[in-house]
Amino acid sequence: QVQLVESGGGLVQAGDSLRLSCATSDPTFSDYAMGWFRQAPGKERTFLAAISWNGGITEYADSVKDRFSISRDNAKNTLYLQMNGLEFEDTAVYFCAAGRMSWELKSGKVSYWGQGTQVTVSS
Numbered sequence: 642q643v644q645l646v647e648s649g650g651g652l653v654q655a656g657d658s659l660r661l662s663c664a665t666s667d668p669t670f671s672d673y674a675m676g677w678f679r680q681a682p683g684k685e686r687t688f689l690a691a692i693s694w695n696g697g698i699t700e701y702a703d704s705v706k707d708r709f710s711i712s713r714d715n716a717k718n719t720l721y722l723q724m725n726g727l728e729f730e731d732t733a734v735y736f737c738a739a740g741r742m743s744w745e746l747k748s749g750k751v752s753y754w755g756q757g758t759q760v761t762v763s764s
Contacts, residue, residue, distance in 0.1 A: 643667045643753040645737050650758030657727050657762075663720040663737030663755055670739075671695075671715040673753075676746035677722045679733035680757075686736065690722065691743035700747050729764040 649661040663675070676691035690711035691700045699711055710723040720737055734757040740746040 643669065643673070643739055645739060645753060645755035647735065647737050647755045647758040650735060650760045652761045652763065653727055655728055655762055655764050658723070658725045659727060659760060661722040661724070661735055661737075661758060661760075663722075665718050667718065670718040673739040674741060674743040674746055675711075675713055675720045676738045676740065676743070676751070677709075677711060677720075678736045678738055678751075679731075679760075680736070681730075681733040684733075688747055688749065689735075691740075691746040692720070693743045698743050700743050724760075727760075727762045729762050732760060732762045734759050 645663050645665050647663045653659055674693050677689040678686050680686040689702050689705050692711045692713055696713050708726045712721045736757045737755040738751040739753040740751050
């Protein structure tokens with residue numbers, strides 16, 4: 642069981658930037674593709690971005706590809722999501738996830754989930 646802990650969420654204004662982190666103490670972190678999802682109130686959890694085990698492949702949802710950037714630091718067992726130009730519609734709980742392949746994460750095939758961090762964007 643890989644335990645993932647997100648941080649960095651909060652209340653920001655429209656147009657602001659925010660960087661989310663997802664950390665684990667599990668030494669197998671670099672074995673996994675990692676991804677970010679979000680769930681707005683009353684809506685389903687949706688895919689945002691994924692990154693391969695070595696960072697060589699990244700994939701994004703069309704809705705965020707021009708504003709969000711995923712990255713990872715395997716030496717620190719940490720995943721990041723840089724979010725720029727935040728909009729009210731970005732308000733959601735953001736989850737990190739681990740999986741076998743980045744393309745599998747994009748299809749929703751997740752091995753482990755974090756507990757989520759709230760991002761609230763005021764208009």
